[in-house]
Amino acid sequence: MTVLKWLISAVFGAWGVFGICHAQVDRVEDLVFPPLPELSIPRPERVVLENGMVVLMMEDHELPLVDVTIYIRTGSRYEPPEKIGLATLTGSVMRSGGTRSMSGDALDDYLEGKAAVIETAIDVTAGTASMNCLKADFPDVLRIFSDLLRYPAFDERKLAIAKSQAIAAIARQNDNPDDILSREFRKLVYGPDSPYARTPTYATINNISRADLVKWHRTYFHPDRMILGLTGDFDPAEALALIQQVFGDWPAGPPSHDLDVPYRTQASPAIFYAEKNDMTQAKIAMGHLGVTRRHPDYYALVIVNEILSGSFGSRLFSNIRSKQGLAYDVSGGVGFGWDYPGLAMLSMSTKVQTTAKGIEALRAEARRLVAEPPTAEEVKKAKASVLNSFVFSVDSPAKILAKFLIYEYYDYPSDWLQRFRPGIEGVTVAQVRQAAQKHLRPHDFVTLVVGPEEGVAPALARYPQVHKLDITVPPPPADMLKALRSF
Numbered sequence: 001m002t003v004l005k006w007l008i009s010a011v012f013g014a015w016g017v018f019g020i021c022h023a024q025v026d027r028v029e030d031l032v033f034p035p036l037p038e039l040s041i042p043r044p045e046r047v048v049l050e051n052g053m054v055v056l057m058m059e060d061h062e063l064p065l066v067d068v069t070i071y072i073r074t075g076s077r078y079e080p081p082e083k084i085g086l087a088t089l090t091g092s093v094m095r096s097g098g099t100r101s102m103s104g105d106a107l108d109d110y111l112e113g114k115a116a117v118i119e120t121a122i123d124v125t126a127g128t129a130s131m132n133c134l135k136a137d138f139p140d141v142l143r144i145f146s147d148l149l150r151y152p153a154f155d156e157r158k159l160a161i162a163k164s165q166a167i168a169a170i171a172r173q174n175d176n177p178d179d180i181l182s183r184e185f186r187k188l189v190y191g192p193d194s195p196y197a198r199t200p201t202y203a204t205i206n207n208i209s210r211a212d213l214v215k216w217h218r219t220y221f222h223p224d225r226m227i228l229g230l231t232g233d234f235d236p237a238e239a240l241a242l243i244q245q246v247f248g249d250w251p252a253g254p255p256s257h258d259l260d261v262p263y264r265t266q267a268s269p270a271i272f273y274a275e276k277n278d279m280t281q282a283k284i285a286m287g288h289l290g291v292t293r294r295h296p297d298y299y300a301l302v303i304v305n306e307i308l309s310g311s312f313g314s315r316l317f318s319n320i321r322s323k324q325g326l327a328y329d330v331s332g333g334v335g336f337g338w339d340y341p342g343l344a345m346l347s348m349s350t351k352v353q354t355t356a357k358g359i360e361a362l363r364a365e366a367r368r369l370v371a372e373p374p375t376a377e378e379v380k381k382a383k384a385s386v387l388n389s390f391v392f393s394v395d396s397p398a399k400i401l402a403k404f405l406i407y408e409y410y411d412y413p414s415d416w417l418q419r420f421r422p423g424i425e426g427v428t429v430a431q432v433r434q435a436a437q438k439h440l441r442p443h444d445f446v447t448l449v450v451g452p453e454e455g456v457a458p459a460l461a462r463y464p465q466v467h468k469l470d471i472t473v474p475p476p477p478a479d480m481l482k483a484l485r486s487f
Contacts (some may be wrong), residue, residue, distance in 0.1 A: 008122050008288065041286055041417055043395050044229070046403050047240060047344050051252045052224025055243055056248070056404055058231045059395040061081045064135040066232035067398060068145065071409045072127035074220035079193035079259045083207050087198035090213045091155075097155035099147045104158055116178050123341065124196065124212060126409060127220065133231045138469050139242055146246045149221060150409035154213045167476060173199070174471055181283045181347070184274055184469055188446045189343055190291055191264040196340065202476035215297035222253025227308055229405045231397050263340065265289065266453040270427060271359075271447045273460060274469045280453035282355040282459075286362055288444045290335040293412070299337065300435035305333030306382035307374050307432075315368070316346070320361045326350050330393070334363070334439045338410040344440055352455025356462055366442040373433040 001433040025031060029252055044056040076087035095118065098104035111118060116133035120143070128148055186197040228247075230239055267288060268386075290298065309331045311318040316330045327348040335342025346366060350358035374382075394400050394417070407416045451458055460466045 014133055014141045015163060018290060019064060023385075024383055027048070028266050038055055039391060042397075044401050045412070046414075047410075049223065049244060050288075051248065051250055052222075053187050053247055053250075054227045054408060056227065056401060056408065057234075057236055057238065057239060058229075058233065058397040058401045059236065060231050061233045061383065064233050066133055066135055066138045066230070067233055068131045068142065069229045069402070069405060070129040070149070071227045071229075071405055072122075072129065073216075073225040073258070073361070074127040074216075074408070075122055075125040076122060078220075081193070081198070081214040082204060082214060084198055084204040086208050086212055086216060087127075087164065088200075089159065089162050089205075089208060090216045091127060093154050093159050093213060094148065094152045094217070095120040096162065097153045097158040099150045100143070100153055101147065102144070104155060107148075108431050110144070111141075114141060118145055120148070125217060132134070136236065138239075142246055146250075147361065150250060151218060154209055154210050159210055159213065162210070165204055166200060167202065167480075168203070170200060170202060170473060170476075171433050173473060174276065175280055177283050177450050180274055180276060180471060181207060181448060182283050184272070184450075184471065185287075185345070185446070185448050186283045186343070188272060188448060189264065189265075189267050189287070190263070190381050194263040195261050196263050202474070202480060206477060208479040209482060219256075223247060223250045224252040225256075227405055227408045250323045257317070261288075261340065266444070267446045268375050269446060270465070270467055271449070272467045272469055273456065274450045275453050275456075276449065277452045277454070278449055279452050280352070281349050282352050282358065282449055282456050283349055284358050284362065284446040284447070284449050285345055285347040286359070286392045286447040287332075287343055288441065288446060290337070290342035290344040291439065292341055293336045293338060295336075297431070297435040297439065299420075299427050300431040301334045301336070301433050301439060302386060302424060303367070303379060303382045303427055304374070304436045304439070306386055308332050308369070308380065315365055316348075319365060320348065320358075324361060325353055325355075325362055330362075332362070336407065338412075352451055352459065355451065355456050355459035359449070361443050363445065366445070369436040369440055374436065376396065376429050379427070379432050383424055383427065387421060390421060390424075407428065417466055 042058070044058040047055045047057070049055065055372065059407045074087065076084070079086045084219045096104045102110070106117070114133060114137050118129075118131045121127070129145070131141055131145045173183070181195075183199060187194075190197040194200065207426045217372050228243065230243070270409070282445060291301065295301075306312055311317070316332055320326050320330045321328065330346075330348040332346030334344040348358055348362060394403070399416070404414075405416055406412075407414065413419070449460065
């Protein structure tokens with residue numbers, strides 16, 4: 001059964017049962033629904049070009065549009081520590097700087113005239129390049145897209161603009177308390193020098209030159225390090241022939257081995273405080289290292305997260321927000337990374353006067369997962385919620401292809417998506433309880449509080465030792481500003 005037919009069957013089947021049962025029961029809890037119908041999720045066509053580029057294709061003829069997404073095996077985690085920010089600048093200036101044959105401004109004008117889009121970026125674990133255009137313009141736009149990936153100009157003036165923007169972002173990095181909480185918490189868990197936590201500074205941005213961008217591109221941008229995903233209104237044979245024509249003569253890169261990326265496996269439990277005096281609330285986060293999706297407890301932890309904060313009826317919302325009135329926003333769960341552990345974290349915002357109560361409330365909920373483990377009813381409702389919402393994550397070819405691109409990039413099994421539903425259905429109450437106890441450990445929690453000293457400091461006085469973090473941003477070097485002004 002296709003996704004669309006599955007949705008129609010599920011909806012009308014539910015309404016039919018509801019109509020029958022509505023006359024026979026007095027409480028909504030007594031309604032009985034049939035099991036979900038079988039769901040058939042289509043798979044993209046997979047082709048590997050002779051140069052090693054992987055191509056995944058899924059047709060979608062609803063609109064005369066074509067979308068291309070390419071994943072490049074790179075990421076800021078491979079940056080040298082003295083040049084943090086290099087990957088982000090490379091991803092940005094690759095697009096803004098244009099190609100050897102078309103300037104960035106000319107490229108903007110061309111795409112605007114075609115109602116097309118081309119974007120490039122590099123984040124922590126991957127580089128991405130994407131394009132969207134009308135079906136009629138696909139051949140021409142794809143050639144320019146290829147040209148941008150193969151022969152970026154890395155225009156010096158566009159680099160200066162990007163560096164100025166990076167400098168401005170550093171100057172504003174303490175404006176948003178949520179940004180402070182996220183940034184500093186990652187440092188506390190992964191370690192301040194881990195590529196998964198470190199952030200650019202004026203000095204590291206100042207160290208980056210155009211030659212560094214060129215070298216980064218030369219190191220990582222090769223077809224055998226790329227996965228191309230194509231979805232939209234196209235003929236598969238014609239599209240593959242065009243891709244082969246545009247990318248096929250790009251030689252594969254030299255043999256390579258990506259560096260191992262270090263991170264802490266266990267942070268020291270403690271309480272940390274970051275001062276921000278223009279706040280009226282306190283932001284709290286606590287937790288430790290999470291897991292990857294390959295972990296055997298992955299499916300059980302999906303249910304744990306749903307029970308903990310997956311809905312307004314979840315434990316954190318019900319107890320901390322509704323019953324105790326300590327927070328408007330509260331969340332928590334065990335985070336999953338694709339190829340490195342995510343963060344297991346509980347967080348909330350609360351009045352500065354209730355900072356200590358908020359800390360203890362979050363810790364109490366983590367402890368309660370063991371003292372009062374998830375009930376069979378909680379597990380049942382959580383599984384139903386996850387399964388009922390799953391179909392909406394695969395209700396279009398674009399969504400399905402996006403998932404398969406990620407699986408291909410991180411070397412997950414090709415049937416990973418098909419495993420999800422039976423994996424959730426097979427989770428037992430005992431497995432959920434064991435996973436909650438194993439992966440949310442209050443005694444290992446690192447706790448971080450961000451807020452004004454006047455209100456937060458007295459609230460933290462009850463704890464024997466609180467470590468204050470220095471989050472001040474030193475001024476940029478004078479020679480750096482002078483160099484940027486010259487452009």
